Amino acid sequence: MLSGDRKLNHVWRILATGFVFVLFGIGALVISVTMFPLLRLSTRNADTARRRIQHGMQFVFRAFMETMRVLGILTYRVEGIERLREPGRLIVANHPTLIDVVLLVSQMPEVDCIVKRGLWRNPFLRWPVSWAGYLQNAAGEELIEQCSASLRRGHSLLVFPEGTRTVPGEPMRMQRGAAHIALAADAQILPVRITCDPPTLFKGNPWYRVPARRFHMDMIVGEPVAARSFMRDLEAPARSARRLTRWIQTQTETGRVSQPMDLEASESAWLADPAQQHLIR
Amino acid sequence: MSESFKSREEILERLKVVLADLFELKAEQIVPEANLYTDLDIDSIDAVDLFLTLKEITGRKIQPQAFKDVRTVDDVIDAIQTLTSKPAG
Numbered sequence: 001m002l003s004g005d006r007k008l009n010h011v012w013r014i015l016a017t018g019f020v021f022v023l024f025g026i027g028a029l030v031i032s033v034t035m036f037p038l039l040r041l042s043t044r045n046a047d048t049a050r051r052r053i054q055h056g057m058q059f060v061f062r063a064f065m066e067t068m069r070v071l072g073i074l075t076y077r078v079e080g081i082e083r084l085r086e087p088g089r090l091i092v093a094n095h096p097t098l099i100d101v102v103l104l105v106s107q108m109p110e111v112d113c114i115v116k117r118g119l120w121r122n123p124f125l126r127w128p129v130s131w132a133g134y135l136q137n138a139a140g141e142e143l144i145e146q147c148s149a150s151l152r153r154g155h156s157l158l159v160f161p162e163g164t165r166t167v168p169g170e171p172m173r174m175q176r177g178a179a180h181i182a183l184a185a186d187a188q189i190l191p192v193r194i195t196c197d198p199p200t201l202f203k204g205n206p207w208y209r210v211p212a213r214r215f216h217m218d219m220i221v222g223e224p225v226a227a228r229s230f231m232r233d234l235e236a237p238a239r240s241a242r243r244l245t246r247w248i249q250t251q252t253e254t255g256r257v258s259q260p261m262d263l264e265a266s267e268s269a270w271l272a273d274p275a276q277q278h279l280i281r
Numbered sequence: 282m283s284e285s286f287k288s289r290e291e292i293l294e295r296l297k298v299v300l301a302d303l304f305e306l307k308a309e310q311i312v313p314e315a316n317l318y319t320d321l322d323i324d325s326i327d328a329v330d331l332f333l334t335l336k337e338i339t340g341r342k343i344q345p346q347a348f349k350d351v352r353t354v355d356d357v358i359d360a361i362q363t364l365t366s367k368p369a370g
Contacts (some may be wrong), residue, residue: 138300140324140325140326140327141326141329144326167324175324175337176324176326176327177324177326180326207360236330237326237330238303238304238326238327238330239303239304239305241326241327242304242305
């Protein structure tokens, strides 16, 4: 039985969460007919407009994070923020909650994101997402080509290598697309590990099932590593991509810092670990 | 390096070596009924590397549509047999 105060707090957080969900939906519509067109029209240069819009997105998402914090829904902390602001990096993160992208973008003045294809058919959102320079979630090679082109232009790019939210209690299932992008662009990879305690807003958890207490999100930005350090002479990209994907997984899953040099040694141990068999089979 | 393949068994043996090396697999996983995508965890990007390698070992031009419907190791063997039964050129 919950005590009176705790029960009140619980009901408050359900109402507040419902409110921010509505706010998010309405806010998205409002900024697509105000902020986005105004920033687009603020200059004739499409690239300048893209950068202004991305700065605008950071501001909006920052305001959204702060709204949730002030309403008592969550607390959050970011470690290594300065490393997020270096351009031209592939940022790879695990994906425990619905709002990971909000937290990440709220800390990055400029970042390209991959957005659901369907948004290009949405009359309100199709122009904003193109003005922002966001990339369409296309199939296989086409997406990898677009993403590596964005990195080669010196943009930073945010990718969730799992392709969807992490299912709590199950091993992470990394796809290898992020590794292929980094290898194709010869980019620096920046691993980010996000935790959420108690778990909430994970896949399959409806918004109104709020956790027992206000949740805390921790975002730890790792150290960048060059994709090329995962390549070996005369090796097919398929192998380098598998090696790099394992590194991304250990970095975002455990946050254990390891340099690619240590990887060779840890690799044999890793390959022998039965918990990882689903990845290598 | 072109090779002539006589039987399906020979092709399978060669595929075991090639796939194991390319995709970090164990030879015993590479059986005719294994599905490339679900059982062997080969993705669409990996498939490009597979084409290039098959091109090298068969010495033939490979049309991507020849591999459009390939799902299993057995299908790969079929495709290689079809390719190598035609005169080179």
